[in-house]
Amino acid sequence: MARRKNMKRRRVILGNTFRLIRENGMENVSLQMIAEKSGISKSLLQSYYPHKAKLISDIVRNLFNTLGEQVDSYDNIKHFSPYAHMKAFVYTIGVLGMHDAGLDRIISQAFTNNETLDNWGVMLIKWVRDTHLFDDVGTSQNELESGISFVTIGAGRLYHDRKKHRLTAEQLADYTTSSLMFSFCHCKPAEIDQALKDGHDIIESADMESVHTAIDTMFDEDKEIIS
Known part of the structure; x- marks a missing residue:
């Protein structure tokens, strides 16, 4: 169950990051923007993706x-x-x-x-x-x-x-x-x-x-x- 919840949240984070970058460009998207779009705190986001580079890589x-x-x-x-x-x-x-x-x-x-x-x-x-x-x-x-x-x-x-x-x-x-x-x-x-x-x-x-x-x-x- 924990793994399923983990992957569900990663899916949401990746999907929102993908959409934000498509709309605004990489340089104009911050971790704070991604966290807000995903309905989570920035610290929780960074527990999944400490850096934007890992998000882009995925x-x-x-x-x-x-x-x-x-x-x-x-x-x-x-x-x-x-x-x-x-x-x-x-x-x-x-x-x-x-x-x-x-x-x-x-x-x-x-x-x-x-x-x-x-x-x-x-x-x-x-x-x-x-x-x-x-x-x-x-x-x-x-x-x-x-x-x-x-x-x-x-x-x-x-x-x-x-x-x-x-x-x-x-x-x-x-x-x-x-x-x-x-x-x-x-x-x-x-x-x-x-x-x-x-x-x-x-x-x-x-x-x-x-x-x-x-x-x-x-x-x-x-x-x-x-x-």
């Missing part, structure tokens, strides 16, 4: 998990290569941030803060392992993980500077995917072109409204959360 983890589940459910995605799958994932992150100012505040924070940026890389590697996405790719695990860490940082920089470079979400996904394929998986140009084309076909059929709804409701009572 929000990013839940966002990543939700995005992963949504991308895995795209039409016919199982029929395409893991590289096309990865392109669809990167595209989904990019397009949501580029078209939703609230989500952009959270995604930008995740890509510019060293702690949360490290989390993106770790979670992406875990997602790849859990989904067995690259099991049949002829690249060593160490090289693959090094590549994922490298392109995560690069994607974050490109996302941050997307307006300066006039990047679309698909261009961001193409650069990230092709960098991994060429530099770390030693794919041939024809393989890269095919993966990017297949990734395009996946995202063309994706229901982004459903993805958006899943993110909007990821802290609802009927959803499993990570904390």
Whole structure:
């Protein structure tokens, strides 16, 4: 019973923090604001989350998990290569941030803060392992993980500077995917072109409204959360 109450309160805290940051931006949200929104004292909030960084980390983890589940459910995605799958994932992150100012505040924070940026890389590697996405790719695990860490940082920089470079979400996904394929998986140009084309076909059929709804409701009572 105590654990259930604990998780219920964490859900409320995370959900309220998520909404406050979407509305106001990370720098304009304090622990006091989160406590008041959650109907608890600041000291009680800090017994769950002593620092805002831990809150952001858990929000990013839940966002990543939700995005992963949504991308895995795209039409016919199982029929395409893991590289096309990865392109669809990167595209989904990019397009949501580029078209939703609230989500952009959270995604930008995740890509510019060293702690949360490290989390993106770790979670992406875990997602790849859990989904067995690259099991049949002829690249060593160490090289693959090094590549994922490298392109995560690069994607974050490109996302941050997307307006300066006039990047679309698909261009961001193409650069990230092709960098991994060429530099770390030693794919041939024809393989890269095919993966990017297949990734395009996946995202063309994706229901982004459903993805958006899943993110909007990821802290609802009927959803499993990570904390």
